[in-house]
Amino acid sequence: MKSYRKELWFEVPTRRAFINITPQIQRCLNECGIQEGLVLVNAMHITASVFINDDESGLHHDYEVWLEKLAPHAPVDQYRHNVGEDNADAHMKRQIMGREVVVAVTGGKLDFGTWERIFYGEFDGRRKKRVLVKIIGE
Numbered sequence: 001m002k003s004y005r006k007e008l009w010f011e012v013p014t015r016r017a018f019i020n021i022t023p024q025i026q027r028c029l030n031e032c033g034i035q036e037g038l039v040l041v042n043a044m045h046i047t048a049s050v051f052i053n054d055d056e057s058g059l060h061h062d063y064e065v066w067l068e069k070l071a072p073h074a075p076v077d078q079y080r081h082n083v084g085e086d087n088a089d090a091h092m093k094r095q096i097m098g099r100e101v102v103v104a105v106t107g108g109k110l111d112f113g114t115w116e117r118i119f120y121g122e123f124d125g126r127r128k129k130r131v132l133v134k135i136i137g138e
Contacts, residue, residue, distance in 0.1 A: 004032035012125035037137015042100030090124035
């Protein structure tokens with residue numbers, strides 16, 4: 001069995017964003033040459049997320065609205081964590097959206113459903129953060 005590891009770095013200029021990282025993950029698969037196995041993709045920061053869903057702008061907007069209702073950013077003094085910070089809501093949004101995904105690899109390609117794509121979700125941007133890609137297989 002082979003193993004591959006790579007870090008992808010992101011610096012989102014806005015507080016929140018959803019970025020389709022599927023092409024970068026497929027490039028990692030191409031680099032390592034694994035044809036059958038598993039890909040783990042996880043956010044290495046506690047205010048960012050990795051998740052799978054449809055790449056549709058209306059859905060992304062709906063996520064923004066829904067997450068803001070569940071964990072509103074303001075007023076920042078509503079959170080105990082925000083003593084000297086303003087990102088408690090980002091921690092909660094990450095918890096809801098998830099830390100990682102695992103995708104099967106078949107024939108050297110991500111084995112997805114029709115509309116599935118991998119996304120990096122940023123909830124407290126404006127600084128560099130990393131995503132781990134770990135691929136194992138044959």
